Amino acid sequence: MGAVLAAVLGASLAGCSSTGGKRAEERAKAAEAGRPAVSTPRWTFAMVTHAGDGDTFWDIVQKGAKEAAAKDNINFVYAHDDQAQQQAQFVQNAIDQKVDGIVVSLAKPEALKDVLAKAVKAGIPVITVNSGSAQSAEYGALTHIGQDEVIAGEAVGTELDKRGKKRAVCVLHEQGNVGHEQRCAGAKKTFSGTMENLYVEGTNMPSVQAAIQAQLQADPSIDAIVTLGAPFAPTAVKAKDAAGSKAEVDTFDLNASVARDLKSGALGFAVDQQPYLQGYEAIDLLWLYRYNANVLGGGRPVLTGPQIVTAAEAAKLEEYIKRGSR
Amino acid sequence: MSAVAPVGGRDERLAPTSTLRKLLARPELGSVVGAVAVFVFFSIAAPSFLQASSLSTVLYSASTIGIMAAPVALLMIGGEFDLSAGVMVTTSALVSSMFSYQMTANVWVGVGVSLLVTLAIGFFNGFMLTRTKLPSFIITLGTFLMLTGLNLGFTKLITGTVSTKTIADMEGFSSARALFASQWNIGSVTLKVTILWWFAIVAVATWILLRTRAGNWIFAVGGGADAARATGVPVVKTRIGLYMGVALCAWISGQHILFSFDVVQSGEGVGNEFLYIIAAVIGGCLMTGGYGSAIGSAVGAFIFGMTSNGIVYAQWNPDWFKFFLGAMLLLATLLNAWVRKRAEATK
Numbered sequence: 001m002g003a004v005l006a007a008v009l010g011a012s013l014a015g016c017s018s019t020g021g022k023r024a025e026e027r028a029k030a031a032e033a034g035r036p037a038v039s040t041p042r043w044t045f046a047m048v049t050h051a052g053d054g055d056t057f058w059d060i061v062q063k064g065a066k067e068a069a070a071k072d073n074i075n076f077v078y079a080h081d082d083q084a085q086q087q088a089q090f091v092q093n094a095i096d097q098k099v100d101g102i103v104v105s106l107a108k109p110e111a112l113k114d115v116l117a118k119a120v121k122a123g124i125p126v127i128t129v130n131s132g133s134a135q136s137a138e139y140g141a142l143t144h145i146g147q148d149e150v151i152a153g154e155a156v157g158t159e160l161d162k163r164g165k166k167r168a169v170c171v172l173h174e175q176g177n178v179g180h181e182q183r184c185a186g187a188k189k190t191f192s193g194t195m196e197n198l199y200v201e202g203t204n205m206p207s208v209q210a211a212i213q214a215q216l217q218a219d220p221s222i223d224a225i226v227t228l229g230a231p232f233a234p235t236a237v238k239a240k241d242a243a244g245s246k247a248e249v250d251t252f253d254l255n256a257s258v259a260r261d262l263k264s265g266a267l268g269f270a271v272d273q274q275p276y277l278q279g280y281e282a283i284d285l286l287w288l289y290r291y292n293a294n295v296l297g298g299g300r301p302v303l304t305g306p307q308i309v310t311a312a313e314a315a316k317l318e319e320y321i322k323r324g325s326r
Numbered sequence: 327m328s329a330v331a332p333v334g335g336r337d338e339r340l341a342p343t344s345t346l347r348k349l350l351a352r353p354e355l356g357s358v359v360g361a362v363a364v365f366v367f368f369s370i371a372a373p374s375f376l377q378a379s380s381l382s383t384v385l386y387s388a389s390t391i392g393i394m395a396a397p398v399a400l401l402m403i404g405g406e407f408d409l410s411a412g413v414m415v416t417t418s419a420l421v422s423s424m425f426s427y428q429m430t431a432n433v434w435v436g437v438g439v440s441l442l443v444t445l446a447i448g449f450f451n452g453f454m455l456t457r458t459k460l461p462s463f464i465i466t467l468g469t470f471l472m473l474t475g476l477n478l479g480f481t482k483l484i485t486g487t488v489s490t491k492t493i494a495d496m497e498g499f500s501s502a503r504a505l506f507a508s509q510w511n512i513g514s515v516t517l518k519v520t521i522l523w524w525f526a527i528v529a530v531a532t533w534i535l536l537r538t539r540a541g542n543w544i545f546a547v548g549g550g551a552d553a554a555r556a557t558g559v560p561v562v563k564t565r566i567g568l569y570m571g572v573a574l575c576a577w578i579s580g581q582h583i584l585f586s587f588d589v590v591q592s593g594e595g596v597g598n599e600f601l602y603i604i605a606a607v608i609g610g611c612l613m614t615g616g617y618g619s620a621i622g623s624a625v626g627a628f629i630f631g632m633t634s635n636g637i638v639y640a641q642w643n644p645d646w647f648k649f650f651l652g653a654m655l656l657l658a659t660l661l662n663a664w665v666r667k668r669a670e671a672t673k
Binding site for chain 1 (some may be wrong): 379380492586595598639645659
């Protein structure tokens, strides 16, 4: 037993990598400032989102929020659930705890209407992020920070036209998500070719690949595939290769493998909504409101996207993506 | 335990049992001990847990699970499972909302139609089970998948989107809301009507189990269907009745979701069936049937409510919630088994 352990340790020490890995990550972490830069009291801000478990995108939002909280001397509390009832429950929990501010995503606005009214009545400032720009002001939130999904979709349609595409597939990986429907609808609106929706089971990657593959085999004239989440882009590329199709894969959102594939040309473009900014700004704006009664946006949503990212920008963004902030 | 005093000259089966021993033999005892432990734990770990407003939130959270856990407990005592219970709640809400909207009917018409549809699903589960002799796990797994698909498919087909349209401006909405989703504010405390529904359902379920002939049938069917049939218990009727009981409560839960949120998302409810089963098991139901209680399911739901909210009040990362739930399920079941053994040993 001891001998085996020693052998493993020895081997891992002898075989050090001078690039990447945990050590590079630690160096990057040490470079980030983790001390508060202000002397305001330690307020507690709660963030409640509709994210499912283990979601990359929301992880980045959370990172932005956490780093803003560290700067602004905020005690940051996070809770999430993809079921509306549970999300409303978490907002109620935050009110019970008498937090000093609430950040909430309104993917299912009606479900949160009553509980947000309660928060406003209790005098807790609310900022909505990511989804729910239409309801934000009506429910008494100070500001909405996010990307208008229809506008983002329209940007995709325009970009596809620019690239001379004729037949596109929009891959929806979450049945029941209103924002996803809006993205595909927006893309359809501005795209002069034809676009079809393909519903796949996002929690099951092999079945996602099989579904896209089947679609490409059934219709060889498809020349563009648009996925709605970064993790699905590499899968779509695999499906394309397996089906022997020449279609270009484009995606919403970024992650490390998307950046790599953009650089290598395996992906056409990505539409970024800067999740880091959504989390960071939400906390920072709550702090500003508490500290100085500032409100941003003039009653209109503050947009964090869409940003079209192509091979040229991908190279620059790669290191930020690697550290998990883009 | 003190030794039993020998009863001179009388049949030992007629010996009076002490109140303590009666208590020890109750299926829910283990879960009550667990609930006290969880309560004390979060009272120390989370300062805001003990506020009246927080406790009312915990009760509400428990009631949303408990309303379903009680009929699921009865079903498990009857020796069967229902994996379709979670999505059935969503189905019931969707039917109610979409029927009212599409027919431009009074909201109560939708509520009535939804009751019939949900009961029909429950009947289908029970009927298929008794007819095919397949395990209920398979039958209701099929129903679960079919309902999940129907929820998404029908909603998209009828409304063109993935959620229902608002019915808040239609006639009957406010009276239906009063019945299914009203709340009373007493100072900072909000008491929701689901808590009353929950207590009522648990009371009725307990009465059925312990005071009626149907209750004896449920225990008999769960204990051994063939023996029960041989002694004249209507096995088929009992099983179908149990599934319809689950459906009835799914309807109540579904209407609550509809009238508190006004809009229903078609993809929700998946996975909740396990929460109901967990609540029933923590409350002392055996997976093999023939043993358990409705009060236990309520205690199980209360433990669930305390945990899911307590983690938030303690300001821990909710990523750990599922881990706690699993660990608690194991601990509670072990405790139940241990208490049951002790109770049987001292009989």
